[in-house]
Amino acid sequence: MTVLCSSVNSPEEARRMLAAGADEAVLALRGCCFSALTEQAPEKLKDIPAFSVLLNRLFFPSESEKVETTLAALREMPGLRFIYFSDPAVLPAAEQLGMKEKLIYRPETLLTSRADARWWQNRGIHGVSVSPLLTEQEVRDILPAARCELTMHGYLMMTVSRRPLLSAWAEYRHRDLAMKEKIFLLREEKRQEHMPVFESEAGTMIFTDFIQESFGYAGEFAAADRFYIDGTFLNEDLLADTVTAYRQIMTGADAASVSAEYMKRWGDMPFSTGYYGQKTIR
Amino acid sequence: MDRKRFAEKPELLAPAGDLARAMTAVRYGADAVYLGGPQFSLRSRASNFTLEDIAEACRFAHEHGSHVHVTVNMIPHEEDYDGLKEYLVRLQDIGVDALIIASPAVMELAGKYAPETEIHCSTQMSVTNAGAARFLYDTLKIDRVVLARECTLDDVRRITADSPVATEAFIHGGMCVSYSGRCTLSNRMTLRDANRGGCAQSCRWFYHLYDGSAEISTENSLFTMGSKDLCAVHEIAALWEAGVRSFKIEGRMKTEYYVASIVSGYRHLLDDLYEHNGILASERLEAHRREIMKGENRAVWNGFYGGVRGAEGLISDLKAGNDVNHDFLGTVADYDPAAGTMTMVTRNPFDLGEAVEVLSPGQENRVFRISEIKNENGEYLEISRQPMKELRLKVPFAVRKDDILRRSREDDH
Numbered sequence: 001m002t003v004l005c006s007s008v009n010s011p012e013e014a015r016r017m018l019a020a021g022a023d024e025a026v027l028a029l030r031g032c033c034f035s036a037l038t039e040q041a042p043e044k045l046k047d048i049p050a051f052s053v054l055l056n057r058l059f060f061p062s063e064s065e066k067v068e069t070t071l072a073a074l075r076e077m078p079g080l081r082f083i084y085f086s087d088p089a090v091l092p093a094a095e096q097l098g099m100k101e102k103l104i105y106r107p108e109t110l111l112t113s114r115a116d117a118r119w120w121q122n123r124g125i126h127g128v129s130v131s132p133l134l135t136e137q138e139v140r141d142i143l144p145a146a147r148c149e150l151t152m153h154g155y156l157m158m159t160v161s162r163r164p165l166l167s168a169w170a171e172y173r174h175r176d177l178a179m180k181e182k183i184f185l186l187r188e189e190k191r192q193e194h195m196p197v198f199e200s201e202a203g204t205m206i207f208t209d210f211i212q213e214s215f216g217y218a219g220e221f222a223a224a225d226r227f228y229i230d231g232t233f234l235n236e237d238l239l240a241d242t243v244t245a246y247r248q249i250m251t252g253a254d255a256a257s258v259s260a261e262y263m264k265r266w267g268d269m270p271f272s273t274g275y276y277g278q279k280t281i282r
Numbered sequence: 283m284d285r286k287r288f289a290e291k292p293e294l295l296a297p298a299g300d301l302a303r304a305m306t307a308v309r310y311g312a313d314a315v316y317l318g319g320p321q322f323s324l325r326s327r328a329s330n331f332t333l334e335d336i337a338e339a340c341r342f343a344h345e346h347g348s349h350v351h352v353t354v355n356m357i358p359h360e361e362d363y364d365g366l367k368e369y370l371v372r373l374q375d376i377g378v379d380a381l382i383i384a385s386p387a388v389m390e391l392a393g394k395y396a397p398e399t400e401i402h403c404s405t406q407m408s409v410t411n412a413g414a415a416r417f418l419y420d421t422l423k424i425d426r427v428v429l430a431r432e433c434t435l436d437d438v439r440r441i442t443a444d445s446p447v448a449t450e451a452f453i454h455g456g457m458c459v460s461y462s463g464r465c466t467l468s469n470r471m472t473l474r475d476a477n478r479g480g481c482a483q484s485c486r487w488f489y490h491l492y493d494g495s496a497e498i499s500t501e502n503s504l505f506t507m508g509s510k511d512l513c514a515v516h517e518i519a520a521l522w523e524a525g526v527r528s529f530k531i532e533g534r535m536k537t538e539y540y541v542a543s544i545v546s547g548y549r550h551l552l553d554d555l556y557e558h559n560g561i562l563a564s565e566r567l568e569a570h571r572r573e574i575m576k577g578e579n580r581a582v583w584n585g586f587y588g589g590v591r592g593a594e595g596l597i598s599d600l601k602a603g604n605d606v607n608h609d610f611l612g613t614v615a616d617y618d619p620a621a622g623t624m625t626m627v628t629r630n631p632f633d634l635g636e637a638v639e640v641l642s643p644g645q646e647n648r649v650f651r652i653s654e655i656k657n658e659n660g661e662y663l664e665i666s667r668q669p670m671k672e673l674r675l676k677v678p679f680a681v682r683k684d685d686i687l688r689r690s691r692e693d694d695h
């Protein structure tokens with residue numbers, strides 16, 4: 001049975017998404033995450049009944065202790081399901097604490113083939129989160145290779161820089177910009193679409209101009225271990241409706257009808273089926 | 283400063299987009315060159331190497347005591363595995379010294395099908411700590427790790443000290459503004475896959491910036507995020523002392539002139555540091571920097587080695603570069619010692635009376651002033667304006683075939 005999880009922006013939102021039909025809420029840990037706008041201290045998570053955490057930054061030498069203490073704190077929490085990571089150093093650190101099988105490798109763009117999915121799975125971790133750049137056929141091909149998670153819905157992270165790019169722009173242009181937990185938008189000169197961007201201690205993250213949606217694919221991808229909804233830039237009502245819609249489809253409702261109902265309320269948002277039908281070239 | 287470190291020279295590793303550039307890099311002092319075949323490599327579009335060319339590059343490099351590393355560093359999709367095993371076997375057979383790989387599954391295949399060839403973990407994996415290097419060594423027996431360009435000098439020191447495998451660090455050339463391998467700007471905007479060599483450099487484009495629905499940029503202050511190129515002349519001694527095994531120059535898309543200039547500049551710098559136990563006066567270091575910058579046409583900074591910074595490392599104003607390729611006047615085709623003349627093949631315009639600098643592998647650069655130009659009919663010329671023409675010039679010292687001629691800017695000295 002595929003697990004449905006949703007990233008959320010706060011413990012309160014976590015509870016609402018669990019009530020809306022998610023099996024797990026995914027939260028970002030303070031100082032440990034690339035992709036989330038809001039980050040939580042580990043102690044804030046302890047009362048959430050079912051949660052996973054994003055520990056998906058690349059860590060520098062001065063941060064190795066932080067990884068170990070964070071993992072040790074998480075070990076004590078009964079609600080913890082899984083830990084997302086992208087830095088290979090997290091794996092041996094988790095192994096030392098007997099937590100290896102809680103890991104899901106989520107390197108955003110780097111997992112694009114069966115052989116790589118299998119390689120990581122064979123390291124004894126729970127599973128892998130595959131790149132959202134795959135076509136529908138590639139997704140179908142990769143699913144049997146390992147316990148795979150698919151990012152079904154939400155804005156997709158497009159790029160991550162260690163540099164404070166928004167501050168750099170403001171500095172060069174002598175402008176004052178308050179950055180903390182704030183979303184800005186970028187529009188390429190020749191295009192109309194807007195891409196969310198934010199800056200944190202980890203650097204600058206830019207997301208797609210579209211919201212990935214996969215309602216019509218949920219049945220076909222039922223062999224996936226997990227469906228992931230990225231709630232980073234979705235408002236709470238939209239996110240709750242999204243979770244409920246996937247839950248309905250996963251429990252047998254007709255995808256087309258569920259999608260049509262959902263779009264009645266949210267259809268003015270920039271939805272797209274992303275790369276499923278669109279092959280990127282070399 | 284740990285002087286003992288300077289008893290052993292690190293590797294100077296240069297890029298090559300084709301066989302001619304590979305040979306040029308070796309001639310100008312590269313201890314190793316890295317190149318990609320037409321498949322399985324990022325920058326596949328920059329590659330003009332057939333397997334025969336790679337074999338020839340190996341033969342030439344080995345004859346000169348140098349090595350060849352081949353990039354097999356795309357992030358593979360299913361279809362990309364077709365022919366990969368045979369390719370790895372073939373690369374080993376033709377004497378390639380190392381494979382630069384970004385995917386663990388491909389590293390595993392390389393260990394099986396090219397076991398004699400070293401495996402270097404590509405910077406696409408963004409290794410930023412020794413734990414990651416150790417994990418890759420323990421699981422895949424890699425021989426070397428190319429560090430992420432996001433590492434500061436202190437990070438490099440700490441990783442190199444604790445890493446079970448040799449480290450390689452970039453010292454010069456282009457930088458992604460993002461962590462390598464984690465950018466899909468190009469995929470989204472042009473459907474060209476950056477992780478399979480198709481990047482359209484969308485980070486260098488211009489963007490309007492909004493706070494909600496209000497634009498906060500103006501037509502004259504659009505947002506852009508192209509990175510300046512790296513130039514680590516002032517950090518080289520520290521990287522060397524940290525124990526970094528290989529110093530890498532980026533630029534498989536660059537010209538032969540660029541390769542010769544930059545490799546020659548760093549060769550002289552490394553040799554100078556070696557002779558002086560790692561200690562050079564700041565004026566001397568600055569002279570090396572000026573020399574290297576003669577071949578560089580983009581704005582540079584010292585990357586993350588100088589810490590995590592914003593505006594300083596970005597090309598916020600795209601008019602920042604200046605066209606130094608224009609200084610590449612041509613190459614020597616042959617030298618006649620009796621007449622004291624050389625035949626050169628021209629590239630960019632020059633005039634009688636201009637000062638020319640000769641870059642000759644293994645030698646200090648020499649300057650002469652053009653006192654006589656003749657065309658193929660023996661007619662005297664005052665100017666040269668056509669590229670790829672053979673001209674005879676008087677030259678006051680011996681030169682060699684393939685030496686590079688560039689405009690000498692006296693105010694640079």
Ligand code: SF4
Nearest residue numbers: 458459465481484485
């Ligand atoms: S768009 Fe820029 S940052 Fe992204 S991969 Fe290309 S060069 Fe690198």
